[in-house]
Amino acid sequence: MDKLRNLSIRKSVILYIFISLFVSLLLWIAAYGAAAFGVQVQSAKEISDGSVYYDGNLPAKPDLYIRSGQGRFLLELCDFILVYGFLVFSVPGIVIAVLLFYRNKIQKPLQELKAASRQIEENNLDFHINYENHDELGQLCAEFEKMRTELESNNRKMWRMVEAEKMLRAAIAHDIRTPLATLRGYQEMMLEFLPGSALSQEKTEEMLQEGMEQIDRINRFVETMRILSGLETREAVWEPTSLKQLETRIRMSAGVLGEEYGRNVTFLPVYADKDFQADAGFVLEVAENLISNALRFANENVSVRFILDGDSLALEVADDGKGYPQGFSLPEDIHQAGGGHQKTGLQHLGIGLYISRICCEKHGGKLTVENRSEGGGMARATFQVK
Structure with a gap:
């Protein structure tokens, strides 16, 4: 059953048409047989009740036995079925085969793809394409699902990049306050006490050295920010x-x-x-x-x-x-x-x-x-x- 379900589109079309023509042929043969049997029954009935004189010789045409209107109708119906019956049965059969083929092989994957397209159009990637057949449309659905997965992954990466950038700026702004506050404090002290020689040379040098260390911290913060900012967008170069x-x-x-x-x-x-x-x-x-x-x-x-x-x-x-x-x-x-x-x-x-x-x-x-x-x-x- 799985093998039939996973047939390719081309093979499925051939199979559906072949089955419809075969069934049409059987119906044609059955219908012609039924009509011919009706003709024989009617002919035998008219011979037995004397409506037709039979001298023992087989007439050139069977319809010479038929005299009644019902018998003539059956004979004409038999001729019609013989000439046009296969066409009459095969056309509806092919139409039914096409409808069944569409329902069984086309309708569900098309509905899945249409629904998926609407979801993507609405910027919603939280869905899955459920179609298990492995025909051409099944492969198309699988590729569409793979594309959806890639889009979802890229969106998540993009979202993480945006969030990481926000957090990076917040972290830098938070951590850079300490060295800036320290530098500001040293500058205020020197502005207040240095003109009056209230600060010793040793204390001044100590404050300047500490200020240089705080500047180094700021430089390290900026360098880290530079590395992290370009890291998310960088791709591997082989x-x-x-x-x-x-x-x-x-x-x-x-x-x-x-x-x-x-x-x-x-x-x-x-x-x-x-x-x-x-x-x-x-x-x-x-x-x-x-x-x-x-x-x-x-x-x-x-x-x-x-x-x-x-x-x-x-x-x-x-x-x-x-x-x-x-x-x-x-x-x-x-x-x-x-x-x-x-x-x-x-x-x-x-x-x-x-x-x-x-x-x-x-x-x-x-x-x-x-x-x-x-x-x-x-x-x-x-x-x-x-």
Whole structure:
């Protein structure tokens, strides 16, 4: 039954017409047989009651036996059915076949597609196209459902981008108040006490140094805002590269970060290396964020390992620190990434993981974090490669 239901449109049309013509042929034969039998019965009746004289010789034409009006009608009906009967039965049969074909193969998918078009026109993508046949219209419905899914996904991404942008601006406005307020306070103090030499040179230098640190915080805020603003709209640019090339570039930045934090960064050996296509910018961005986070919370050592398996590239960064807090989860948006930590602001752990998660998803992969059994935390970033 499923095989018949999933027949192509062309084969279904041929099948419906063939069945209708076959049924029409059977009806034609049955009707002609019935009319011929009626003629025979009427002829025998007229011979038996003497209406027709029969001398034992077969006349050249059967209608010589028929004299009554009823018999003549039956004979003419028999001739009509013989000549036009198949046409009379086949035309309605084909019409019925076309109607059944439309009802069984065309009507439901057309209704589904029309309803889907109206929903999309009303900007409503929260629906599904339910048509299980695998004929041409079934394939069209499946493609339409795929298009709806893509539109829904793009709308969700666009909505997340808009919301992330709003949250980013709110987070920046919130976190930038502290350094601005500090700078304003120092400026007011210097304007009030510096002309009268009420401030010592040491105190003045201390305030100026603290002011420079607050300016650096503002610069970091602005740089983070710049990165996040362009991250959602950026697409992966596939370029030829290899594990060795990526590792060489990451080693340079990891070495600088390791010296800054006073900890060791170890790269585990790569056992399989081959050329592939990937967006090195995304991979390096993720690697730098994960290594920076690991160095921040490590006791002494951080290990980095690349794993290339088919069309998937994995980057694992582990540290020997206390691991991730209980119940920790990756931030889903900039608000969670900022975490409301006024002291550390956008330099908090969540920002690096948020940026890394977006980069992984843009590259067809994902980011996961876990605590190791031997202690410390590990972040695993995967990327789709070609």
